[in-house]
Amino acid sequence: xxxxxxxxxxxxxxxxxxxxxxxxxxxxxxxxxxxxxxxxxxxxxxxxxxxxxxxxxxxxxxxxxxxxxxxxxxxxxxxxxxxxxxxxxxxxxxxxxxxxxxxxxxxxxxxxxxxxxxxxxxxxxxxxxxxxxxxxxxxxxxxxxxxxxxxxxxxxxxxx
Amino acid sequence: xxxxxxxxxxxxxxxxxxxxxxxxxxxxxxxxxxxxxxxxxxxxxxxxxxxxxxxxxxxxxxxxxxxxxxxxxxxxxxxxxxxxxxxxxxxxxxxxxxxxxxxxxxxxxxxxxxxxxxxxxxxxxxxxxxxxxxxxxxxxxxxxxxxxxxxxxxxxxxxxxxxxxxxxxxxxxxxxxxxxxxxxxxxxxxxxxxxxxxxxxxxxxxxxxxxxxxxxxxxxxxxxxxxxxxxxxxxxxxxxxxxxxxxxxxxxxxxxxxxxxxxxxxxxxxxxxxxxxxxxxxxxxxxxxxxxxxxxxxxxxxxxxxxxxxxxxxxxxxxxxxxxxxxxxxxxxxxxxxxxxxxxxxxxxxxxxxxxxxxxxxxxxxxxxxxxxxxxxxxxxxxxxxxxxxxxxxxxxxxxxxxxxxxxxxxxxxxxxxxxxxxxxxxxxxxxxxxxxxxxxxxxxxxxxxxxxxx
Ligand code: FES
Ligand code: FES
Numbered sequence: 001x002x003x004x005x006x007x008x009x010x011x012x013x014x015x016x017x018x019x020x021x022x023x024x025x026x027x028x029x030x031x032x033x034x035x036x037x038x039x040x041x042x043x044x045x046x047x048x049x050x051x052x053x054x055x056x057x058x059x060x061x062x063x064x065x066x067x068x069x070x071x072x073x074x075x076x077x078x079x080x081x082x083x084x085x086x087x088x089x090x091x092x093x094x095x096x097x098x099x100x101x102x103x104x105x106x107x108x109x110x111x112x113x114x115x116x117x118x119x120x121x122x123x124x125x126x127x128x129x130x131x132x133x134x135x136x137x138x139x140x141x142x143x144x145x146x147x148x149x150x151x152x153x154x155x156x157x158x159x160x
Numbered sequence: 161x162x163x164x165x166x167x168x169x170x171x172x173x174x175x176x177x178x179x180x181x182x183x184x185x186x187x188x189x190x191x192x193x194x195x196x197x198x199x200x201x202x203x204x205x206x207x208x209x210x211x212x213x214x215x216x217x218x219x220x221x222x223x224x225x226x227x228x229x230x231x232x233x234x235x236x237x238x239x240x241x242x243x244x245x246x247x248x249x250x251x252x253x254x255x256x257x258x259x260x261x262x263x264x265x266x267x268x269x270x271x272x273x274x275x276x277x278x279x280x281x282x283x284x285x286x287x288x289x290x291x292x293x294x295x296x297x298x299x300x301x302x303x304x305x306x307x308x309x310x311x312x313x314x315x316x317x318x319x320x321x322x323x324x325x326x327x328x329x330x331x332x333x334x335x336x337x338x339x340x341x342x343x344x345x346x347x348x349x350x351x352x353x354x355x356x357x358x359x360x361x362x363x364x365x366x367x368x369x370x371x372x373x374x375x376x377x378x379x380x381x382x383x384x385x386x387x388x389x390x391x392x393x394x395x396x397x398x399x400x401x402x403x404x405x406x407x408x409x410x411x412x413x414x415x416x417x418x419x420x421x422x423x424x425x426x427x428x429x430x431x432x433x434x435x436x437x438x439x440x441x442x443x444x445x446x447x448x449x450x451x452x453x454x455x456x457x458x459x460x461x462x463x464x465x466x467x468x469x470x471x472x473x474x475x476x477x478x479x480x481x482x483x484x485x486x487x488x489x490x491x492x493x494x495x496x497x498x499x500x501x502x503x504x505x506x507x508x509x510x511x512x513x514x515x516x517x518x519x520x521x522x523x524x525x526x527x528x529x530x531x532x533x534x535x536x537x538x539x540x541x542x543x544x545x546x547x548x549x550x551x552x553x554x555x556x557x558x559x560x561x562x563x564x565x566x567x568x569x570x571x572x573x574x575x576x577x578x579x580x581x582x583x584x585x586x587x588x589x590x591x592x593x594x595x596x597x598x599x600x601x602x603x604x605x606x607x608x609x610x611x612x613x614x615x
Contacts, residue, residue, distance in 0.1 A: 030201070030203070031203050034203075035194075036194070036197070036198075036201035037193075037194025037195075038194075039198070039369075039370065039419070040200070041369045041370060041371070041419075041451070042451040043450070043451065044451060046451075047369060047451075049369055076194065077192075077193065077194040078193060078194040078195070081193060086192065086193070090192040090193060091192075093188070093191075093192045094184070094188050094189065094192055097185070097188075099188050099191040099192060101191075101368075101369070101370070101417075101418060101419050101420045101421075102187065102188070102190065102191025102192075102196050102417075102419070103198065103368075103369045103370045103419030103420060104369050105191045105192055105194075106194040109192065135369060136369065137366075137367060137368055137369050137420045137422070138369075138420050138422075
């Protein structure tokens with residue numbers, strides 16, 4: 001199988017890999033680069049567990065070919081804490097008990113981050129809409145919605 | 161919510177300081193940072209991928225298996241069939257003396273449900289394993305199948321599982337689990353009303369977000385480490401030891417973090433064959449269900465049918481109850497004989513009924529084997545029992561909650577299994593529910609208590 005080179009930044013650091021043509025970004029991140037924070041729940045674009053941010057946009061890494069990510073800036077949940085301080089969303093997920101088995105959590109946090117990056121003070125409906133592509137089977141959606149709203153409140157306090 | 165300390169004031173200890181206090185969960189920092197290690201987060205150099213060839217038929221005899229084309233497929237390292245498995249016929253609960261062994265790791269001579277594992281293919285990549293699996297040729301002679309429990313119990317129905325010899329599990333109490341408490345039929349004759357209803361349910365899939373699987377690493381000296389998301393670590397370890405005829409000391413299981421299970425990860429399905437693959441190739445092996453497999457192959461909650469007949473008096477007392485329960489095990493036992501047995505224990509409900517008669521059957525059909533799921537064996541039973549309670553209350557024109565107060569068991573009451581009730585607290589729960597739901601009941605029920613001094 002043809003190997004193709006691919007270069008991108010992952011959470012701010014440069015990565016360069018040769019991948020088999022057709023390799024998904026999810027598999028490249030997990031198996032080649034060793035960032036296992038995006039999870040594979042369905043590998044068919046329906047669960048959201050593999051969500052990552054590519055150039056500021058929410059993307060499903062199981063439906064993105066690694067070879068199309070040349071020059072991209074990619075962010076995953078493992079890279080959003082700064083200087084050992086949890087991101088406000090991570091803190092809020094902890095504080096509101098919004099994670100049970102934790103398998104959906106990295107994808108949820110990424111989807112929520114994209115929302116807050118674009119809409120710092122979302123309404124409850126906007127939060128629900130933003131998380132609608134992410135499936136959670138254990139926690140129940142209410143604590144997750146509360147976590148995102150809590151993190152957004154922290155945003156509005158910072159702005160004030 | 162207010163904590164009512166007046167309940168059981170004379171028996172309670174008040175030096176408890178944990179309940180009601182928030183405690184951080186030890187695993188959530190790992191979850192929110194993406195650091196928690198699930199089994200599939202282990203990736204070893206040279207790891208092989210295992211894919212199953214599965215039966216497309218519900219019931220068929222296997223005439224022959226031809227792996228020669230698949231063998232030649234680039235990337236294929238090893239192909240396993242039934243003859244490679246040291247102890248191929250097993251059953252999970254054999255560890256607690258619930259037999260007979262009735263299920264094959266890889267099908268041998270016959271398949272009994274659509275999706276049953278027949279041949280395991282190990283290859284360098286997932287894709288190669290998948291493509292090679294498609295090249296395995298299995299010649300089937302399709303047999304008549306049975307999908308309905310009542311059909312399966314009829315004389316002359318196709319025999320699903322030869323290891324049982326009939327389409328139901330044979331308990332030591334006979335063809336079903338039984339509870340007998342007085343002469344139900346005689347008491348039915350004295351009831352003001354009789355109500356017989358049947359209730360049934362479909363199989364339910366757990367659909368955990370993380371699919372079932374394991375990753376196995378050979379550690380040399382015939383020892384293996386198996387990273388797995390099983391919910392039943394020691395059942396899995398001990399059954400694997402039986403299936404592979406290896407001492408447990410050679411097997412090191414690492415688990416603990418499960419990406420959702422709900423009872424769906426208690427069966428011993430992926431680990432033995434993955435370890436066998438690692439043993440025969442000397443390489444790490446990953447066996448992970450695709451989403452499609454998770455939905456179609458993993459064992460669901462059993463379909464159940466419950467027939468309840470109650471004799472009730474105008475004043476609200478249930479005087480006799482007769483229940484026949486059927487649990488659809490699918491083609492193999494797994495945890496279903498236990499589920500049906502739990503049903504037998506549960507059908508009297510949390511009520512004091514002086515005459516009870518219960519039969520519960522564990523039935524074999526050519527459907528996906530069912531197994532554990534969150535309270536299996538009693539959950540559908542509770543649905544049926546409580547719908548029945550509402551219907552009984554309506555029948556005699558009584559408030560459904562007051563009707564339950566009349567029948568609720570209290571400390572000291574004799575249960576149908578001849579165990580006196582202890583620590584019931586049901587009355588108190590219902591009083592609290594009546595307040596919380598703003599569903600008032602007559603004063604006399606609010607004055608009742610489950611706690612009977614000296615009981
Ligand atoms: S793994 Fe990508 S959406 Fe489910
Ligand atoms: S916490 Fe388990 S899937 Fe969301």
